[in-house]
Amino acid sequence: MTISGSQVLILFLILSSLSPLFYYSFLGHKLYVQQYHRVFQKNISILLWHWPFGRSYRLNGNKCLTMYNISHCSLTDNTSTFSTADVVVFHHQELSSGLSSLPLHLDRPASQHWVWLSMEPPVNNANLTQFNGLFNWTMSYRHDADIFVPYGKTMLEREDIGFQAAPNRSCLVSWVVSKYRPQQARAVVYQSLKKYIPIEVYGKWNKKLLPDNKLLPTIANCLFYLSFENSEAKDYITEKLWRNAFQAGAIPVVLGPRRATYEAVAPPHSFIHVSDFKHTADLAAYLKHVAADRQTYEVYFQWHHTHRIKIYTDWRERLCQICVKYPSLQINKVYQDLERWVNS
Ligand SMILES: *[C@@H]1O[C@H](CO)[C@@H](O)[C@H](O)[C@H]1NC(C)=O
Ligand SMILES: *[C@@H]1O[C@H](CO)[C@@H](O)[C@H](O)[C@H]1NC(C)=O
Ligand SMILES: *[C@@H]1O[C@H](CO)[C@@H](O)[C@H](O)[C@H]1NC(C)=O
Ligand SMILES: *[C@@H]1O[C@H](CO)[C@@H](O)[C@H](O)[C@H]1NC(C)=O
Ligand SMILES: *[C@@H]1O[C@H](CO)[C@@H](O)[C@H](O)[C@H]1NC(C)=O
Ligand SMILES: *[C@@H]1O[C@H](CO)[C@@H](O)[C@H](O)[C@H]1NC(C)=O
Numbered sequence: 001m002t003i004s005g006s007q008v009l010i011l012f013l014i015l016s017s018l019s020p021l022f023y024y025s026f027l028g029h030k031l032y033v034q035q036y037h038r039v040f041q042k043n044i045s046i047l048l049w050h051w052p053f054g055r056s057y058r059l060n061g062n063k064c065l066t067m068y069n070i071s072h073c074s075l076t077d078n079t080s081t082f083s084t085a086d087v088v089v090f091h092h093q094e095l096s097s098g099l100s101s102l103p104l105h106l107d108r109p110a111s112q113h114w115v116w117l118s119m120e121p122p123v124n125n126a127n128l129t130q131f132n133g134l135f136n137w138t139m140s141y142r143h144d145a146d147i148f149v150p151y152g153k154t155m156l157e158r159e160d161i162g163f164q165a166a167p168n169r170s171c172l173v174s175w176v177v178s179k180y181r182p183q184q185a186r187a188v189v190y191q192s193l194k195k196y197i198p199i200e201v202y203g204k205w206n207k208k209l210l211p212d213n214k215l216l217p218t219i220a221n222c223l224f225y226l227s228f229e230n231s232e233a234k235d236y237i238t239e240k241l242w243r244n245a246f247q248a249g250a251i252p253v254v255l256g257p258r259r260a261t262y263e264a265v266a267p268p269h270s271f272i273h274v275s276d277f278k279h280t281a282d283l284a285a286y287l288k289h290v291a292a293d294r295q296t297y298e299v300y301f302q303w304h305h306t307h308r309i310k311i312y313t314d315w316r317e318r319l320c321q322i323c324v325k326y327p328s329l330q331i332n333k334v335y336q337d338l339e340r341w342v343n344s
């Protein structure tokens with residue numbers, strides 16, 4: 001390399017380290033802008049515009065590093081840092097007053113990416129067309145979201161703590177439901193199933209609210225748990241499976257996406273799918289059979305020898321995931337039809 005060549009390189013490195021935009025425009029290739037942070041060991045700054053459902057978490061210190069061992073990732077909810085944020089995250093629920101909820105009056109830096117975040121199924125994501133052409137990335141439980149943030153996942157790792165497959169339980173099946181709607185698929189199945197077997201129902205609908213510290217112990221008294229999603233939508237598998245059933249140690253009876261979707265994410269032989277049975281009477285009979293046969297029951301817990309599950313509940317952990325995905329996310333992407341993506 002000639003002297004002038006290395007001088008050019010040094011100048012380029014100095015200017016690039018001052019501004020990602022220089023690096024970006026000099027190379028002329030969109031590919032490089034996200035690598036910039038990696039090359040120069042810069043923080044990726046993530047600005048959360050509103051806290052989901054109005055509940056905030058502490059962001060002081062370097063949370064991604066200290067809590068999740070993710071480096072070079074800074075989270076903030078200080079909206080005054082807008083002009084320097086690499087990524088700005090908008091949670092759908094807080095956009096209900098429409099475009100006025102967005103900082104459209106501010107100068108949006110050319111290299112900044114806006115993320116549309118929702119952990120809700122399509123039916124709960126109203127009025128999307130007004131947001132067409134504004135967001136660069138999506139963040140959701142959907143596998144095909146740019147930033148995939150599931151409610152839980154299965155890991156190929158043995159569980160550290162022992163488990164008890166079939167302790168003496170006083171109850172067959174339980175269900176916790178807050179927003180009951182008679183027309184929902186889960187309500188139809190419940191109404192039919194309860195004709196054949198007793199079901200202990202808790203939650204707001206039944207006016208039998210369980211405090212947080214009573215939820216899992218109550219479910220753990222029962223052999224089965226109805227992990228019925230409120231909406232049957234692509235990839236929509238929530239804490240009703242991961243937390244309520246798996247963490248409590250009850251066999252989940254699932255209603256939601258199709259069996260193949262559950263098989264792809266849940267531990268092997270860990271659940272019973274409602275659609276495996278033509279009639280709810282057959283499902284009821286099967287549950288009674290499994291309850292009566294200890295060996296058959298225990299087969300549903302074999303996975304604990306080889307797998308364990310991980311649950312995601314903290315919004316900070318989800319936000320830190322943006323930094324993990326950032327280098328591989330598509331540049332210059334724009335959701336021109338967000339509604340169509342959500343409903344696809
Ligand atoms: C990166 O962000 C973390 C957390 O906000 C902060 O503690 C750290 O000082 C930042 N590092 C750099 C190089 O800016
Ligand atoms: C933290 O992450 C680094 C790599 O990014 C890894 O080498 C280290 O083992 C991790 N530490 C822990 C405690 O997981
Ligand atoms: C928010 O960010 C602005 C701009 O960086 C800064 O001046 C201000 O002190 C910050 N506010 C808080 C509460 O950290
Ligand atoms: C959708 O937008 C309309 C009109 O702007 C508004 O009246 C309605 O409340 C919005 N719905 C939701 C769920 O945000
Ligand atoms: C369960 O109950 C049976 C009979 O009632 C008893 O023999 C057994 O020890 C109990 N097992 C546990 C783990 O409590
Ligand atoms: C993000 O999307 C906007 C459209 O709202 C677009 O103008 C901008 O170029 C995109 N930004 C990046 C960095 O791709």
